[in-house]
Amino acid sequence: RQMCIRDRVSTQSTWDSMLFNLSKRGFAVAGPPKFLITGCLGQIGRALIPKLQAKYGPNCVVGTDAIKPADLKLPCKFNILDIMHAKKMDKIVKDNNINSIIHFAAILSATGELMPEKAKDINIRGLEHVFDIALKHKCQLFNASSIAAYGGDKFPRESAPEDSSKLPSTIYGISKIYGELLGAYYNSKFGLDYRSLRYPVIMSSQEYGYKGTAIYTTEMFFKAIHDKKYECYVNAETKVPAIHVDDCVDATVQMLAADDKKFTKRVYNLAGLSFSAGELANEIKRYVPEFVCSFKPDFRQAIADTWPKLIQEESNKDWGWKFTQTLPQLVDKIFGDIKEAAKVKTPAKQYLSLIHI
Numbered sequence: 001r002q003m004c005i006r007d008r009v010s011t012q013s014t015w016d017s018m019l020f021n022l023s024k025r026g027f028a029v030a031g032p033p034k035f036l037i038t039g040c041l042g043q044i045g046r047a048l049i050p051k052l053q054a055k056y057g058p059n060c061v062v063g064t065d066a067i068k069p070a071d072l073k074l075p076c077k078f079n080i081l082d083i084m085h086a087k088k089m090d091k092i093v094k095d096n097n098i099n100s101i102i103h104f105a106a107i108l109s110a111t112g113e114l115m116p117e118k119a120k121d122i123n124i125r126g127l128e129h130v131f132d133i134a135l136k137h138k139c140q141l142f143n144a145s146s147i148a149a150y151g152g153d154k155f156p157r158e159s160a161p162e163d164s165s166k167l168p169s170t171i172y173g174i175s176k177i178y179g180e181l182l183g184a185y186y187n188s189k190f191g192l193d194y195r196s197l198r199y200p201v202i203m204s205s206q207e208y209g210y211k212g213t214a215i216y217t218t219e220m221f222f223k224a225i226h227d228k229k230y231e232c233y234v235n236a237e238t239k240v241p242a243i244h245v246d247d248c249v250d251a252t253v254q255m256l257a258a259d260d261k262k263f264t265k266r267v268y269n270l271a272g273l274s275f276s277a278g279e280l281a282n283e284i285k286r287y288v289p290e291f292v293c294s295f296k297p298d299f300r301q302a303i304a305d306t307w308p309k310l311i312q313e314e315s316n317k318d319w320g321w322k323f324t325q326t327l328p329q330l331v332d333k334i335f336g337d338i339k340e341a342a343k344v345k346t347p348a349k350q351y352l353s354l355i356h357i
Contacts, residue, residue: 040078051250148306152166
C-alpha cells in the first residue's frame with residue numbers, strides 16, 4: 001500500500017506529492033515524515049538539514065552527533081548521541097515520533113585505517129543498532145554507502161558497473177559492504193524500507209577540518225586561495241568520481257521520496273563526474289593563476305588506488321535522478337560559493353566530530 005502524505009504545516013511544502021513508502025509487511029507511515037539524522041554535523045548532514053526543512057517543514061528533522069561545539073548553531077532540534085548507545089537512540093526515535101532514519105555517523109577510510117578497532121565499533125556495531133531500532137519502530141532507513149565499497153582487482157576501475165565485484169581492503173569499505181548486504185536482507189526478510197546511495201567523493205564550498213582520503217578535492221581550493229600552493233598527497237594522475245555536496249543532497253532527498261516499487265535494487269551508485277588531481281589543479285589556476293600544486297603521495301594513495309575512477313549508475317531509469325555537470329562548471333560553482341560566503345563572513349571551517357574524520 002502506498003500513502004501520499006499531505007502537508008499539514010506549511011502550504012509551501014511539496015510533500016503532499018511524496019510517496020513515503022514504508023509499505024511492506026506493515027511498514028506504513030500515517031503522518032508526515034520525521035527524520036532522525038545520525039552524524040548530522042558532517043559534510044552531508046549539515047547540508048541536508050535545510051533541504052529537508054524546505055521540503056517538509058521546519059520541525060521535520062532531529063539531528064544527532066557525538067559532540068556539539070558550544071558556538072555551533074543548528075536550525076533543527078539536536079541531541080548528543082554516541083551511536084553505540086542504542087537505548088538513548090531508541091528513546092530519541094520514540095520520543096520524537098521518528099519514521100525515517102538517515103544514517104551518516106561513521107569513521108571514514110583514512111582514519112579508519114589508523115584506528116580499525118574504533119572504526120569497527122562505530123561502522124559495524126553502531127550500524128547494527130540503527131538497523132535494530134529502524135526495524136523495531138518501522139522506520140524507513142537510509143544508510144550512506146560509498147565508492148570505498150569497491151575494491152580488489154575483479155572490477156573495471158575505468159568505469160565500474162553497479163553490480164560488479166566488490167572486495168574492499170579498508171575497514172570502512174568492508175563496513176559499507178556489510179551495510180549494503182544487511183539492508184538487502186532486512187528488506188527481503190522483514191520488509192524494512194532500506195535505501196542507500198554509494199556516494200562518490202563529496203566536494204564542498206566550505207573548508208572542513210578533517211583529513212579523509214579525498215579531502216584534497218576540497219582542500220586544494222582553500223590552499224590555493226590562502227597560500228597559493230598545495231602539496232597534494234595523491235599523484236597527479238589519480239582519478240576519482242566526485243560530486244558537489246549540493247548535488248549529493250539533492251539526490252538523497254529525491255531518493256528518500258522515490259516510490260520504492262520502482263527500485264530494482266536497494267543500493268544505487270551516485271556517479272558524479274571523474275577527473276584527476278592534476279586536472280583539478282589546472283582548473284583552479286583559472287581563478288588563481290599563481291597557484292602551484294605539487295604531488296607527494298602518502299598512505300592515502302594506496303586507498304584511492306582501490307577505488308573506481310568512474311562509476312556507472314542506474315538511478316535515472318529507476319527513479320529519475322539526473323546529473324549533468326562538467327569539471328569547469330563544478331570549479332566555477334565552488335569559487336562562486338566561496339566568494340558569496342566571504343561577503344556574509346560565513347565561518348570558513350565547519351566543525352566535525354571524530355565520527356566524521
